[in-house]
Amino acid sequence: MEIKEKLFRPILITKGRKTSREHRVMLRAVNHNGKIYFSRHRPDGDWFQNALVNPLVKIQYNNSMLIGNAKLVTDEKLNEEISNLKYPGEERSKEKRVAIEITLQAN
Numbered sequence: 001m002e003i004k005e006k007l008f009r010p011i012l013i014t015k016g017r018k019t020s021r022e023h024r025v026m027l028r029a030v031n032h033n034g035k036i037y038f039s040r041h042r043p044d045g046d047w048f049q050n051a052l053v054n055p056l057v058k059i060q061y062n063n064s065m066l067i068g069n070a071k072l073v074t075d076e077k078l079n080e081e082i083s084n085l086k087y088p089g090e091e092r093s094k095e096k097r098v099a100i101e102i103t104l105q106a107n
Helices: 046-053 076-086
Strands: 011-015 022-026 029-032 035-040 056-061 064-072 098-104
Touching: 011 046, 022 046, 029 076, 035 046, 035 076, 046 064, 046 098, 056 098, 076 098
Parallel strands: none
Antiparallel strands: 011 022, 011 056, 029 035, 035 098, 056 064, 064 098
């Protein structure tokens, strides 16, 4: 399955860094340059920390399950670009955020 939308709301499934159980959360995601991005204000959220510790993640969307590898986005310009794409025309697009980048595995 290929995701065509630039902005969409999938369920991100991570493996708990403490419990090893699946952790599911619906988030706003950005599809940009063949990668999927999730962001937040601070890196303290469970899903964010889980993805950094256990980078193999799943994305559930439109009755499909995608698998990918997560990594921290360290490029500040890319973080800004993701924020602008996530919140187009909104004031909060200017807020500093942290993001993870998901590289999907081939089907």
